[in-house]
Amino acid sequence: MSQTSQVIKAEELDPKFKYEISKIHGAEKLMLCFQCGTCTADCPVSRYSEFYRPRKIARMVQLGLKDRILSDKHLWICTTCYTCIDHCPQDVDVAHVIRVLRNMSVKHTNLMPLVYKELAGNLMKSGFVYMIPESRIRRREQAGLPPLPKTKPDEVAKVFELTGFTKLLENSETFEKVE
Amino acid sequence: MAEEKPRYLIFLGCVIPYRLSSYEVSTRKVLQALGVELVEMPEYNCCGFPMDPVNHDTMLTLAARNLCVAEREGLNILTLCNGCFGTLYKVNKTLKEEEEEREKINGYLKEFGMEFKGTIEVKHLVHVLTEDIGFEKIKGAVKKPLTNLRVAQHTGCHIVRPKKLIGKDDPEDPKLLKELIRLTGAKCLDYMDEAECCGNPIIGVNETIPFSMAKEKFDHIMDVGAQALITVCPFCHMMYDLNQPRIERAFNTKIGIPVLHYPQLLGLAMGFTPEELAINELRVKPTQLLEQI
Ligand code: SF4
Ligand code: SF4
Numbered sequence: 001m002s003q004t005s006q007v008i009k010a011e012e013l014d015p016k017f018k019y020e021i022s023k024i025h026g027a028e029k030l031m032l033c034f035q036c037g038t039c040t041a042d043c044p045v046s047r048y049s050e051f052y053r054p055r056k057i058a059r060m061v062q063l064g065l066k067d068r069i070l071s072d073k074h075l076w077i078c079t080t081c082y083t084c085i086d087h088c089p090q091d092v093d094v095a096h097v098i099r100v101l102r103n104m105s106v107k108h109t110n111l112m113p114l115v116y117k118e119l120a121g122n123l124m125k126s127g128f129v130y131m132i133p134e135s136r137i138r139r140r141e142q143a144g145l146p147p148l149p150k151t152k153p154d155e156v157a158k159v160f161e162l163t164g165f166t167k168l169l170e171n172s173e174t175f176e177k178v179e
Numbered sequence: 180m181a182e183e184k185p186r187y188l189i190f191l192g193c194v195i196p197y198r199l200s201s202y203e204v205s206t207r208k209v210l211q212a213l214g215v216e217l218v219e220m221p222e223y224n225c226c227g228f229p230m231d232p233v234n235h236d237t238m239l240t241l242a243a244r245n246l247c248v249a250e251r252e253g254l255n256i257l258t259l260c261n262g263c264f265g266t267l268y269k270v271n272k273t274l275k276e277e278e279e280e281r282e283k284i285n286g287y288l289k290e291f292g293m294e295f296k297g298t299i300e301v302k303h304l305v306h307v308l309t310e311d312i313g314f315e316k317i318k319g320a321v322k323k324p325l326t327n328l329r330v331a332q333h334t335g336c337h338i339v340r341p342k343k344l345i346g347k348d349d350p351e352d353p354k355l356l357k358e359l360i361r362l363t364g365a366k367c368l369d370y371m372d373e374a375e376c377c378g379n380p381i382i383g384v385n386e387t388i389p390f391s392m393a394k395e396k397f398d399h400i401m402d403v404g405a406q407a408l409i410t411v412c413p414f415c416h417m418m419y420d421l422n423q424p425r426i427e428r429a430f431n432t433k434i435g436i437p438v439l440h441y442p443q444l445l446g447l448a449m450g451f452t453p454e455e456l457a458i459n460e461l462r463v464k465p466t467q468l469l470e471q472i
Contacts, residue, residue, distance in 0.1 A: 025235075025280070044376050048391045076232070076384050079392075081376035082340035086350055093341070102232045112233055115383030119229050127224040130197040140196075143204055143457065148196055149221045155291050156224050159244065162287045163236040178384045 013064040021061055021104075026096030033058040039084035039094045045077055052077055054084050054094050061097065070105040073178045076113050106168055114174040121169075124160055127151025185311045187257035187302070188220040188249050190267070193229075194413040195259060198421070201457035202413050205442040206259055206304060208451055213312050213320060217257070222248055226263040227270070239280070240287045242270035246301075247293040255300045257307055261412035262380075264303040265337030269344050271301050303338050304442070305411050306347065309355050317362050322450040324364025327471045330444070331368050331405035332356045333396070333419070335412045336376050350374060359441060360409055363448035367409075371399040377415040382422075390426050393418055397426070397434050406468055408438045416440060420462045437465035447472060 021027045039054040040046050046053055052074050060069045069075070075098060084094035106112045119129040126132070128151065137148060160166045195203050210217060227241030245267060249256050258264040274281045275297040285294050302310070308317065334353035339345055348355045351374055360367040375396060378389025396419070400408055410416045420438040427434050438461065446456040453459065453469055 048388045077381050079376050079378050079380045081336040085341040113384045116233050123225050128193040129225045129229050130193050132197050146219050152222050159240045165234045165237045
């Protein structure tokens with residue numbers, strides 16, 4: 001979406017991309033999108049971003065602009081508010097299509113936002129996405145709260161390994177911000 | 180026969196133990212007084228939601244692992260966070276209804292001796308209050324009606340959307356939290372675009388957009404003269420309370436709207452002191468508001 005060039009070259013189209021995406025859970029109805037623009041009109045992020053347009057994302061997938069969309073960092077600024085899903089007259093799960101594209105983008109480009117690498121690291125170490133400081137744990141006691149339950153970081157790390165996340169972490173470079 | 184006391188495993192998630200024990204303290208106070216028994220959820224992990232953008236199966240399996248712990252305990256889950264609720268509720272539903280997904284995830288869980296069976300339910304605090312305790316009982320517990328207060332609500336997204344998966348309340352014009360607020364005697368004001376998202380999920384990659392979204396919300400609630408914003412999600416709360424000074428700096432303006440967790444508001448109406456409800460832990464101090472009640 002952020003590309004200034006609006007020219008589409010035939011050789012950059014992957015005619016099978018839309019079928020590939022439509023097979024994935026959550027993106028099944030992608031081809032029913034008739035480009036009405038409701039998702040973009042009602043998207044709170046589109047209101048404040050010059051680049052982010054869910055309607056355009058749906059069209060790019062339908063056209064087969066695979067490399068372009070998978071390397072577009074604006075995929076990462078959807079807040080997952082799900083307004084687009086609730087408003088789409090064609091019942092396209094727009095936000096889920098975006099999630100599918102994000103997942104695929106990490107594999108395809110070996111890039112992910114730094115924040116996810118940090119959260120994943122904390123999660124595998126502690127069971128929580130944030131490292132909860134000792135002072136917080138002591139303050140729980142002072143506030144009369146029960147101690148935090150013991151977590152099982154070994155099982156969490158196993159989940160990461162089995163589902164392929166660990167490999168993604170090893171293979172991926174990171175970027176910080178998306179403007 | 181004595182009425183059976185509702186009993187839940189309390190799922191705290193990550194944000195609450197990390198930053199927002201004020202939500203936990205006030206929830207425990209209020210629920211105990213209303214006769215809900217909370218059991219600590221053992222061996223849980225992050226609900227899984229933060230990993231979904233990178234790998235959907237990791238999210239599903241992390242969520243399913245939590246659901247399996249609850250199944251083992253034989254108790255339903257109560258969450259205080261919209262994100263945790265949405266994730267655990269939807270994954271529970273998907274794995275109950277879709278055999279293919281269930282088999283895939285059970286294949287992973289098997290590696291450490293777990294299996295999703297689909298025997299429990301997941302509820303958010305709002306659902307426990309409205310469905311289990313009920314408006315009448317809450318009304319009866321209000322001893323100090325907050326009739327002088329005018330507040331606005333922020334229900335948030337993942338507790339209501341996507342509608343076809345959650346099926347509770349009205350995502351376009353949410354009503355449950357409004358009704359809960361009105362039980363305290365406070366006025367809950369209507370304002371423009373009440374259903375708009377807090378924006379917090381993208382703060383790690385972009386601050387300008389969520390800050391603009393939050394600023395717009397504050398503008399709308401200030402337009403109608405609300406004295407406070409009431410939330411039911413720690414993640415939304417962080418956006419509006421903890422980040423409020425940064426939003427003020429970004430727009431070079433003064434907001435000064437206190438943001439209370441709903442159980443703090445209810446707790447005040449039930450006669451608890453601000454200290455008992457950890458109101459002093461809020462970033463934006465509701466000094467004026469407390470003087471008025
Ligand atoms: S609302 Fe649905 S049909 Fe309309 S453009 Fe968006 S995805 Fe396509
Ligand atoms: S879920 Fe994402 S794309 Fe859809 S309306 Fe919300 S921010 Fe926009």
